[in-house]
Amino acid sequence: MAAASEDSLRRALAEKQAAADAQADAVRVLKSTPGVAPAEVDAAVEALKALKTEAGSAARRLQVAVTSNGGDGVGSREAFRQAVVNTLERRLFYIPSFKIYRGVAGLYDYGPPGCAVKSNVLAFWRQHFVLEENMLEVDCPCVTPEVVLKASGHVDKFTDLMVKDEKTGMCYRADHLLKDFCKEKLEKDLMLSPEKAAEFKHVLAVLDDLSAEELGGKLKEYGITAPDTKNPLSDPYPFNLMFQTSIGPSGLSPGYMRPETAQGIFVNFKDLYYYNGNKLPFAAAQIGQAFRNEISPRQGLLRVREFTLAEIEHFVDPEDKSHPKFADVANLEFLMFPREQQLEGESAKSMNLGEAVSMGTVNNATLGYFIGRVYLFLTHLGIDKDRLRFRQHLPNEMAHYAADCWDAEIECSYGWIECVGIADRSAYDLRAHSDKSGVPLVAHEKFAEPREVEKLVIVPSKKELGLSFKASQKMVVEALEAMSEKEALEMKATLESKGEVDFHVCTLGKDVVIKKNMVSINIERKKEHQRVFTPSVIEPSFGIGRIIYCLFEHSFYTRPSKAEDEQLNVFRFPPLVAPIKCTVFPLIKNQEFDNVAKIIDRSLTAAGISHIIDITGTSIGKRYARTDEIGVPLAITVDSTTSVTIRERDSKEQIRVEIDKVASVVKEITDGQSTWDDIMFRRYPSHTSAQADKE
């Protein structure tokens, strides 16, 4: 069945491609026919663009089918991944760090093209989020003193459960071992009883919720041993994932390499709020390195020990989570995967964002606004919208304080990968740092007119309490003052009816008797001029490395060479993302052509366009293949001293452009002001040169 579906996708692609080719021919005929109205040409070009978009979608659908749903799903997924990873490593998109010393698991370098892709992604992130929303960008250190991460909860809770090989001391993540065991049984044990299968499936479903004891119990029950040696394993125990260090020479100030960038923003809330004119809402943003000392990193670039995060903390009044620009994204439709669908075993479905917010599927408009902006960000980079979904956290995945949380998940050969988390964290983080530091991290809403409010006032009589409780007086006073409104009103009622009441004082560990004359409890009416509150935080947090890896997979395809004897690799990066915007080749080795190449080189540099000059004597076809493999969108062949040909990577179409116009044409396309089709069909004669045929 899978094969049949692949065949039909192949046919669909061939049809779409043929239609686009026919339309392209029609446009060419129109353009060369005298007397045709420009409007007619325009309409034909627009039709052509639509057909090309359809052909592109058909090609991606086919690729998804082949690599993830095809006959031999896992096998072809792995083959596809291997092809991508081979190309990435061979062309130095990334390099295992410290390779000459046999590397370190979970650490990778970006080589020149990878580094350029990363810069481009971050520059676009700044434009799309920081500039568009007027965010306050900050840049805080990675080295963080313990007190900050104690307040945030990381020192106590940022752990994974680990087991050790009892003989060699080798460490493993306990949940990974249990997961691998269950998956292996389900996939390969043909004799598995239905009851056992159901049990293993259940274990996989609740894996993240198991305590250390439960995990240890399961490992023992299934007789799981160390994978490398088959030695027995220790009981699971928590391992803190932060890299620890010591600040200053005394050895007395423990510090950590930050596990996220967010805390740097929270501790600066007071200054940032002031910088913003003491007004809400506003967002702060930070791009920077974060560190997690993973127990045993797997999955290549997806689970690493050091990575770049881009985080936004949008501070908002908890009583008003509307967003002034929500209308800009309300009409977007894309794959969403709400809690209900997950619990009922359904799959993600296309939803209208405006409806998702108005129906309450998404908790509030600000959260919805960021979901929409993240969708636009990712698809603009070149993430395939059919392999992108927004999955809502299940109740057991979410922190107790979170109001709602959605992950942007991208499908790649490793499955669905969390790449962006978008969480409404309520007031948790600011409260935690207020409590620990003693500095109130709050916002103020000034009332236009003073408002009358009812306020509970508890006034313990220190004199009476002192007479009765002597040295314990202070503890009793504090306990009385700490009563909630409900407790206080109950006490007031009892005191009025009975004259005294039993009252439990935690700090004394016992009940005491409070008499009517020991405390006055009253509701008073007061005028207030402002409301003081802790803002809520909506946090979109981007794993830049993961997004880039998924982008690599979504951009990769192969096509036969002209000779059809080998497959050529191509990355279809949009010009925005492409590490190098164009290459320049002199057609043959020749002083005149070299001079033209130099002139073009200088004009491209002046225009700020990254490019490479390839003056090796190899064939044009080979040079095209080399640039396609690092995703260069445009290739310039110098074949005359007055004009050159520019070839587009995916269509392989060519146009002829005068030398002094080259830089501006390339800039127009790479800046996104024009598309290739605009330039190709509206402005320049298309071109089929002798060397193009040799490709």
Added chain:
Amino acid sequence: MAAASEDSLRRALAEKQAAADAQADAVRVLKSTPGVAPAEVDAAVEALKALKTEAGSAARRLQVAVTSNGGDGVGSREAFRQAVVNTLERRLFYIPSFKIYRGVAGLYDYGPPGCAVKSNVLAFWRQHFVLEENMLEVDCPCVTPEVVLKASGHVDKFTDLMVKDEKTGMCYRADHLLKDFCKEKLEKDLMLSPEKAAEFKHVLAVLDDLSAEELGGKLKEYGITAPDTKNPLSDPYPFNLMFQTSIGPSGLSPGYMRPETAQGIFVNFKDLYYYNGNKLPFAAAQIGQAFRNEISPRQGLLRVREFTLAEIEHFVDPEDKSHPKFADVANLEFLMFPREQQLEGESAKSMNLGEAVSMGTVNNATLGYFIGRVYLFLTHLGIDKDRLRFRQHLPNEMAHYAADCWDAEIECSYGWIECVGIADRSAYDLRAHSDKSGVPLVAHEKFAEPREVEKLVIVPSKKELGLSFKASQKMVVEALEAMSEKEALEMKATLESKGEVDFHVCTLGKDVVIKKNMVSINIERKKEHQRVFTPSVIEPSFGIGRIIYCLFEHSFYTRPSKAEDEQLNVFRFPPLVAPIKCTVFPLIKNQEFDNVAKIIDRSLTAAGISHIIDITGTSIGKRYARTDEIGVPLAITVDSTTSVTIRERDSKEQIRVEIDKVASVVKEITDGQSTWDDIMFRRYPSHTSAQADKE
């Protein structure tokens, strides 16, 4: 004398300013006179620009005199620094990190304007170096395994000498205490004998060369105690400045946070050389965080525990250090401070770079090329060329392997600060990693035709040696093979004349007798097809935070407010560096003006121009002052529904521009395509509105 010089500088400035103002009036008259030829206006504008540049230089010279050479040199320097730092902290250019927890010495956050300045500086660095020179940019992790930093020498030698308060355990840098003591004596001890003064001066001069024992001796001799408690101090001992951590959960893999980014490039040399088509020269570059666990950080942003470095490693054939683009910088003239001038007690002098290289003052053209490029980079950012010098390292400052080394030093209120180091490190780093890893990090030069070379061939006769030396045979063989050419030829001569020779074998710790039949030593002629060699490394290394701090000082000035009752702070950032390119103010609160502001907001965002909208109702003068204080070059006042005024920060001149042209005018100036004067005097009517007078 200092005061007189200040007065004359003040007069010079007033004259230059008056001349520029008169010329500006002349231009205005010309422009409004019918029938004047455009060429005449052009010439007048060019004359005006020249006068303005002169006035600018005069203003900076005066500022230098006031802040560093003025009557009360140190006092006014510190007052100036305090004014700059107050403004920087108040406007959140930077913030002491983790302030609500009372901070950590040596850690700072960049707040919104500081973060934007940093981004702009790094973007220009990428354009000026990486793009212009086609460098291979990489991005490596901060976490680094011990073996890498063992090879580079950091584990053993990256230390400062520390002393501890023997009672409290508080730590100090030993050299700082000695330096402070000597300086204090020299500055404040009026009874100091000439002999003692000479001694303290000598100690200051040799401070960096003192061993732990010598430093300890001086501290004892002078009776120096802990500055905070007056307790006795421990002997000095080395403290390694790297933050140490542990990679992975086993606790068995020590790692460090990198103290520089360079090592990440060196360990990748083999892959990068291949990526560059196995051709030299080429350069790799890296921007990233580096870490130094300073013993007791002082000097604010200049000595911090975490900082951003931008480093270039230019790999070159040690036999050919010419540079194809040296001619582009050969005519530059700027302050250089060669070794000889320093040793002879002279000061830096203006030199022509081409001459400095041809006279051998600068070791080679590639080093010279980078010195020139660094000069252009810094002055383009806004560093004052009169407070920038290139100082050559003295022999005792340079590592033994370095061929030559120059620091770009910038003068600020802390004195002359090293901001960029430009070193020819010869083959040291690549050799160190080749030796430690066993992976040859070498380059090849293929000969056009095979070359005949003479080669020494030493062939020990294992049989004869075995008979004589039995178990020691292996050590003798290795010692013979390890002989230098000179030793071998001497042995050959002695064997031929005497038949035997005494030979010292280190590994045996004794001499043995070598006979003629035990070894054959010959010079053979061989054909070689290539030369294999370790490239030299020229390393320009930029401390981005230090450059930015100096830029803040060089850009800061004050001017009286219109009412002359207070001084207003201004940062004269060039548009390239300015954190915010323009502000938009509606003149009065009014729906129509707010709508115009929104239209302009959208057009600026679409053009990628950072800006802020100030809709507070405060006076235009106050709003201008606020934007001047964060160095915004252009302010747009919305005072009609068809056109607006644009005001330039430093001249306070204004022009009137139609609403739909605003974004393109601002972009032209901030991208550096046009200057304010071009726009102001050539294209737009200047404008004096009612509100400008209120400023």
